[in-house]
Amino acid sequence: MTDTRRVLPLLPDTPGQPADQTDVGSYFVANYPPFSVWTREAIQAQALPALQRAPRPDVPLGLYLHIPFCRKRCHFCYFRVYTDKNAQDVAGYLDLLAREWELYETLPAVAHRPLDFIYFGGGTPSFLSSQQLEGLVRRLTARTSWAQASEITFECEPGTLTETKLGVIRRLGVTRLSLGVENFDDRVLELNGRAHRSGEIARAYSFARSLGFPQINIDLIAGMLGETEDNWRACVQRTIDLDPDSVTIYQMELPHNTTISRDLVQGTGQFADPVANWSTKRRWVADAFAALEAAGYSVGSAYTAVKRPERTRFTYRDRLWQGADMVALGVASFGHLNGVHLQNLDSWDTWGTAIAEGRLPLGRAYEPTSEERLIRELVLQLKLGHIRPAYFADKYQTDILVRFADAFASLGHDGYLASCGPDAVALTREGLLRVDILLPRFFLPGHTGIRYT
Secondary structure: OOOOOOOOOEOOOOOOOOOOOOOOEEOOOOOOOOHHHOEOHHHHHHHHHHHOOOOOOOOOEEEEEEEOEOOOOOOOOOOOOEOOOOHHHHHHHHHHHHHHHHHHOOOOOOOOOOEEEEEEEEOOHHHOOHHHHHHHHHHHHHHOOOOOOOEEEEEEOHHHOOHHHHHHHHHOOOOEEEEEEEOOOHHHHHHOOOOOOHHHHHHHHHHHHHOOOOEEEEEEEEOOOOOOHHHHHHHHHHHHHHOOOEEEEEEOOEOOOOHHHHHHHHOOOOOOOOOOOHHHHHHHHHHHHHHHHHOOOEEOOOOEEEOOOOOOOOHHHHHHOOOOEEEEEOOOOEEEEOOEEEEEOOOHHHHHHHHHOOOOOEEEEEOOOHHHHHHHHHHHHHOOOEEOHHHHHHHHOOOHHHHOHHHHHHHHHOOOEEEEOOOOEEEOHHHHHOHHHHHHHHOOHHHOOOOOO
16 A cells, blocks of 8 residues: 555654554654655656656666545545545546546656556555446556556455456456455454455455465454454464465554544544554564464565465565656555655545646655665665665665664664674564664654654
8 A cells, every 4th residue: 555644753762762552653664755855846846857857777667556445444544545435436536547647658757668567556446346447457558558567466355345356356467466354353343444344354365266366465454453362363363274375464553644543632532442552563463473484474574474485476565665666646646756756636636636637646746865765775675674785785886784884783782683794684573573663763864853744
């Protein structure tokens, strides 16, 4: 999913500061520099000139499609989604999405470039009907073929899936189907505002397996409202029993624009069940990773475990963490082209009006310096649990062991480094489980302690 959170600094990582309670605040580091330094002024000064330049050599191009519709808004959701749009609204949005691509694919930065990866995110892409999906893809691929893409990912909510719709999704070329399960317990799903129930998970997974998707991923969230030790262990075991190709586990966080966050800030008492604290969530993820490893999985990042790492990939993640270009279509979506970060206008009306008038619907942008690009790739790739200093020496002519000696020393002092040498830097499992709270140690001084979004 594209990160559309809006406010608050990162949670503290300073000895002595209370940070164990899951309070309102950003936790997940999705990009660098922080979104709060992106500006509207940079659209004219940096973004539009970059789009008129030929692409950087040997940089892959991806396409992100934000489908912002949901049956319900989850109480922990911070994305730009809509639950009140009718069929005419949805049809109009999809038409604008196709027109937005038409604006991009004639620009020098994008024209004639093959697409290496495509990602349907949301919201709920599987909210769309089979006919709507087929019509959207037909319009997009009429302009640019997806035939050579190495990965096409499609996010799904289990309750929106039928065998017929999954068949259409498979025929559209989707190679990585991601099921937003989050939890298998109906009470927990209800408490957190999820629209699906456990029976729909089993049916959707069975249908998907029968259709031969190359990769099926299951999403879980540790620490949801009402989560217990027994429930978490049961969820992990249910996941292992299904035998997905990959599992993604996030630790529940509370950016400011969620229903739970508003309840905590305003003290309305809407939710009696607490969100687990950070030490509990880290322990639960550690237990899940251990169980998955015992079942034959390999931990591939702070959030993922894969069954067959020699053939199970997450191209979208890996390309973005290595600085790939990506055209992002849809309201509030985030992209990156020719070295410039871009975000679309974040309201339904302003985004749609811009496209209808033949303008790119950009809301803010930022062109990072070479040093900022280096830091971005370093902190994002640290989420894999290991990095190669030679990669950064080749790409940025920088010895990261020297440039970031103090940050690495602090990680080592705190027990979060398993190794730190010229061949590789590796985090301990404890470091991996809290990696997002450690990453600001590598930020430039002007980017620490400021609002993240």
